[in-house]
Amino acid sequence: MQTTSAKYQQQKPQLLARTRVIKALAHPTRLFIVEELEKGERCVCDLTAMIGADVSTVSKHLTVLREAGIVVDDKRRNQVFYRLKVHCILNFFGCVESVLDSQRDEALRQ
Amino acid sequence: MQTTSAKYQQQKPQLLARTRVIKALAHPTRLFIVEELEKGERCVCDLTAMIGADVSTVSKHLTVLREAGIVVDDKRRNQVFYRLKVHCILNFFGCVESVLDSQRDEALRQ
DNA sequence: TGCATGTTTGGCAATATAGCCAAACAGATG
């Protein structure tokens, strides 16, 4: 029996699964997309206009979010609409904001 | 007035700030550390033993978490103890699990 | 069919991340 790393190794598959989801959110453009989709579905063209990057770049970001299971696409006519698949992402951000608030408080105190 | 990218550009500083926190969580080893610290403080040596990587690697992961404002360190004697600075990270994971659950359900249905 | 619009994919270059080893540093203790 191995004495070191047992605990981590045992949990690793689960940790990797979670990491895949979190990594998908770890980019400003993808965060923007998620927040925008909280308001409702958007086509790639809408998102591209708001973001101001190449369409291919936005499309790849959407692929990352789709493969992570965060959004789903819906092809209608010659457009592709994306929407959130899971709607708890805002809670998620609440915690991120707590971290940032705590940093801001600290900065003020110095 | 700019017609494209205005919205994204305006929000970008905030999005980048959030991204820094999320990126810090986007690694299996760092996720493990956060979950372990939910239970209480741990010294670098404890974490290193559980993870089974080089101490320098673990130390660098801890630096990433510290710089993101997620953990704080406390040097006592010749050891350094880390603990969570913000305690809402578990809610965070709840949402990540929802994403994973929804993927699992889907896999079963196919 | 041919063309316009909207989206995805391939490919490449630039940048960022992760891991290990070696070395530096810090405190405790003989």
Added chain:
DNA sequence: CATCTGTTTGGCTATATTGCCAAACATGCA
């Protein structure tokens, strides 16, 4: 002071990520 334990930092290589352009695909419509 010398040495031991515990931690961080520097440096390097390997790998992953990002963004753009060009090209391929898909759909709608003249």
